[in-house]
Amino acid sequence: MTGILPRELCACEITAPEMSRKRGADPGAPPELLPERKKTCWGILTSQGSWADRSPLHEAASQGRLLALRTLLAQGYHANIVTIDHVSPLHEACLSGHVACVRALLNAGANVNAATIDGVTPLYNCCTSGSVGCLELLLQNGAHTHTTHAHFPSALHEACKRGNSQCVEILLSHGADPDYEVSHLGSPLYMSCLHRHTECSKILLHTGARVNVGRGADSPLHVAVRAGGADLVSLLLEYGADVNIRDGNNQRAVELAATGGQTQQLLQSFEVSPRTLCQLCRLQIRSLIGRSRLKLLPVLPLPPLLTDYLDHT
Template sequence: MVLSGAVKMSRKRSAESASLLKHVPDAKRACWGILTSQGSWADRSPLHEAASQGRLLALRTLLAQGYHANIVTIDHVTPLHEACLSGHVACVRALINAGANVNAATIDGVTPLYNCCASGSVGCMELLLQNGAHTHTHHAHFPSALHEACKRGNSQCVESLLSHGADPDHQVPHLGSPLYMSCLHRHTDCSKILLHRGASVNVGRADDSPLHAAVRQDSADQVAVLLDFGADVNSRDGDGQRPVELAHADGQTKCLLAAFEGSPRTLCQLCRLKIRNVIGRSRLKLLPLLPLPPVLTHYLEHM
C-alpha cells in the first residue's frame, strides 16, 4: 500500500528528530518534552539553531540579514522558545529587542515562560516578565509555567512568578493546584514558597488534597509543612480515605500524622492561621508595612 504524502513526511520528521536527539545530552533532552514530540526539529531555521546554542554573534548577524525574530517551525516554535529552553539570557535579550513575541505559543500551548521553568532559567524568566510575558495562559488546558516550575522543583522560578502576580492557586484541570504538583513531586521548598504566599493548603486535584499527595510519597517534610499551615487531616479523597489511611504502615508520615492527631494545634497556631485568612492572600505582602514589632510581623508572615 502506498503511503500518503502527509504520512511519509510525518515519518521522515520523526526519523530526523530521533537521529538528532541521539547527540543531545540527557539532561537537556529531558527538558524538551512537548517540543520534540511534534517533530519540531525538521524545519528549524539557522536563527533557531543560534538561539538554542547561545551563539549571540551569529544570532545578531542573522537578524541583521533579515531573519524575522518571530520565525516559526511548523509547530510554531520560535527562536525565543529555544533560547529560553537553553537558558541563554543574552540571546533572549537580543530577540526581545528585535521584536520577539514573549507570549508566543507552540501548537501545544508551550510559551517561552514555560520553557524558562523547564530549564530553571530565572534570568531569562525575569527578562520575559519585564517585557510583558503573561504568568498564565487564557486556555485552561494549556501548559502552566507555575505548574512546570513546581514539578521540576525550580523554587526561584516559583518565587519570581508569584512576585509578578501569578495566582498560587491557579488550577489546571488535569494537574490540580501548583501546591498539589509540588507535593506530588516532593519539592518542599516550592511548597513553602506557595504557602507563604497564601496558597490554599487544602486545594489539590478534585477530591485529592496536597496532604494526600504528600502522604502517598511518604514525604515527612512536606506533611509537616502542610500541617503547620492548617492542612485538614480529616479530608477524604475520591475513594473516601483520609491521609492517615494512605500512609505506609512503618513510614515517617504515619508517625507524624498519629502524633498530630493526638495533640491538637496550639492556640498560637490557630490564631496565626485565622489572622492570615482574614487578611487575605492579596494583602499578605503588605504585612511588613504594618506598624508592628518585628516579632509579630514574623509571626504573621509564618517565618
C-alpha cells in the same frame, strides 16, 4: 534574504539538541537518528512528531551562539520565524537558558508571549530550564504569567514540577495566582508536593496558597503522604491542612501512610494532640488578612515578634 551564511550555520551541519524543543520534558532525539537528520537537513524528525522548518536561527538560539544569531537577523531572518509546531527562536533560547540570545531576539521584535500548538510559551520554557535571568527578562518585556486557556501549560506549574523555587518566587511576585488550577495537574501546591519540592511548597503557602486545594478530591496532604515526604506533611499541617479530607477512594491521609513510618507517626500524633490556640489564631488572622495583603505584613505597625508570628518566621 541576502548574504552568505557561515559554514557553521549550514543546516546540514546542525545536530539535534539534548532536549526536545517542542516540550522541555520530552527526551532528545535518539543518537541513531542524528546521521539521518543531517542528510535530510530540516526534514520532519518522526520520533518527535512534526519538526519541520527548523531554521538556522532556531539552532543559533538553542546553542547560545550570539554572534551567529545577530548575523542571521542582520541577513534578514525574522525573529518570529516558527516551525510547523509554532516553536520560535525565543522558545529555544529560553529552554537553553541563553540570556544574551533572549535579549537580542526581544530587541529584534520577538513575540514574548508566543505559544506553540501545545500552548507552551517562552516563559514556560524558562521554568523548565530554571533560567532566572531569562525569566526576569521576559517579565520585564511584558510576558504574561497567566495562560489564555485553562488547559494550556502553566509556567508556575512547570516551575513547581522542576523544583525551581526562584522561578516560583519571581512568578508569584509578578502576580501569578498560587491557586491557579489546571484540570489534569491540579494546583501548583499539589504539583510541588507530588514531586516532593518542599521549598516550592513553602513559598506557595507563605504567599497564601490554599493548603487544601489539590487535584479534584485529592488534597496536597494526600499526595505528600503517598510520596513519603514527612517534611512536606509537617509543613502542610503547620499551614492548616485538614487531616479529615477524604480522597476519591474515600481515604484520609493517615490511611495512606506507610505502616510504622515517620509520616504515619506524625499524622497519628497530630490527631491525638490537635493544633494549639496559638496556631489556630495565626491561621485565622492570616485568613482574615487575605492573600493579597499578606505581603504587607512587614510594613504593619506591629512589634517584630508579632509580625514574625503571623509570617511563619
